[in-house]
Amino acid sequence: MVCVYKHNSRAYFTVGPFYFFIMNELLKLAVQKSGRLYEGSVRLLKECGIEINNGNNQLRVRAAEFPLEVFFLRDDDIPEYVQDAVADIGFVGENVVKEKNKQVDIIAQLGFGKCRLSLAAPKNGVINKLDDLQHKKIATSYPYVLNDYLQKNNISAEIHEISGSVEIAPRIGLADAICDLVSSGSTLFTNELKEIETLFESQAVLISNKDLSSDKKEILQKLLFRINAVKKAKNNKYVLLNAPNDKLEIICSLIPGMKSPTILPLADKNWSSVHSVINENDFWNVIETLKMNGAQGILIVPIEKMVV
Numbered sequence: 001m002v003c004v005y006k007h008n009s010r011a012y013f014t015v016g017p018f019y020f021f022i023m024n025e026l027l028k029l030a031v032q033k034s035g036r037l038y039e040g041s042v043r044l045l046k047e048c049g050i051e052i053n054n055g056n057n058q059l060r061v062r063a064a065e066f067p068l069e070v071f072f073l074r075d076d077d078i079p080e081y082v083q084d085a086v087a088d089i090g091f092v093g094e095n096v097v098k099e100k101n102k103q104v105d106i107i108a109q110l111g112f113g114k115c116r117l118s119l120a121a122p123k124n125g126v127i128n129k130l131d132d133l134q135h136k137k138i139a140t141s142y143p144y145v146l147n148d149y150l151q152k153n154n155i156s157a158e159i160h161e162i163s164g165s166v167e168i169a170p171r172i173g174l175a176d177a178i179c180d181l182v183s184s185g186s187t188l189f190t191n192e193l194k195e196i197e198t199l200f201e202s203q204a205v206l207i208s209n210k211d212l213s214s215d216k217k218e219i220l221q222k223l224l225f226r227i228n229a230v231k232k233a234k235n236n237k238y239v240l241l242n243a244p245n246d247k248l249e250i251i252c253s254l255i256p257g258m259k260s261p262t263i264l265p266l267a268d269k270n271w272s273s274v275h276s277v278i279n280e281n282d283f284w285n286v287i288e289t290l291k292m293n294g295a296q297g298i299l300i301v302p303i304e305k306m307v308v
């Protein structure tokens with residue numbers, strides 16, 4: 001049975017033991033229309049249980065079963081739209097947020113779109129370190145961030161702003177060096193450039209307008225809860241192993257898990273099965289130490305969502 005009722009001027013409905021808010025407001029999310037962040041943005045929403053069907057290449061799409069409306073925009077415009085409340089929140093590269101310098105809050109790192117903003121110069125040239133850039137010409141699409149960085153490092157250089165294909169600037173005589181985004185380094189390699197300095201590491205972030213209504217803040221908290229569960233799951237693996245009972249204490253101390261490991265008896269009375277969660281960062285070290293301490297039959301399983 002479905003019941004609808006009101007409390008504190010908010011509408012609710014219940015289905016069996018579950019209750020749901022009826023949100024009048026929709027949270028407006030801006031994502032990149034096409035490009036390197038599009039896939040990651042739509043995938044993250046999907047992993048959060050939010051389906052976006054943008055089959056017809058529309059500008060705005062209402063999400064199914066979540067009070068969210070997604071706007072598809074150029075990534076460079078997202079910080080300004082979020083500042084001006086055209087969108088409430090956005091998924092965009094931290095590099096763009098820094099360069100545009102708009103009044104928005106960075107709420108979370110999203111774990112995709114990873115790259116770094118770096119200075120690079122011709123491989124066999126005279127520029128090998130930051131100081132060599134003194135009085136040189138640097139081509140970039142990041143004039144604001146670069147200028148700030150050069151000033152802080154007492155380098156006086158001429159910044160030449162270009163909007164794309166920055167990597168060809170030294171070859172066509174437009175600049176002595178470049179400041180551009182790098183991920184694998186293959187573009188630099190192809191253009192016979194070497195990286196000489198990293199300004200900062202970047203990834204996609206969730207930005208928010210500074211004056212969200214309380215209803216919109218509530219929707220944002222629900223979205224963040226899901227994003228954090230997805231991120232946590234990606235950083236952790238489920239581990240199952242067999243341990244001799246006399247080694248249980250040391251083995252459990254190596255994989256403490258969320259609260260403590262689960263220990264189940266095996267048919268062989270001298271052995272137990274241990275289940276726990278293990279962090280991706282120290283994964284191989286821990287596995288090796290587990291083996292050294294007598295663990296056998298170690299299984300590692302991906303986790304889909306993780307709520308702590």
Ligand code: ATP
Pocket residue numbers: 032033034035036037073074075076092093094095096113114115181182183184202203204
């Ligand atoms: P738009 O048409 O939306 O303006 P764009 O050409 O400016 O797109 P993309 O090249 O699609 O942008 O890059 C979008 C974002 O992807 C970058 O701002 C950055 O945050 C991230 N990114 C990750 N790796 C790289 C990389 N190797 N080169 C450029 N951007 C990268």
Ligand code: ZN
Pocket residue numbers: 074075076
């Ligand atoms: Zn762009």
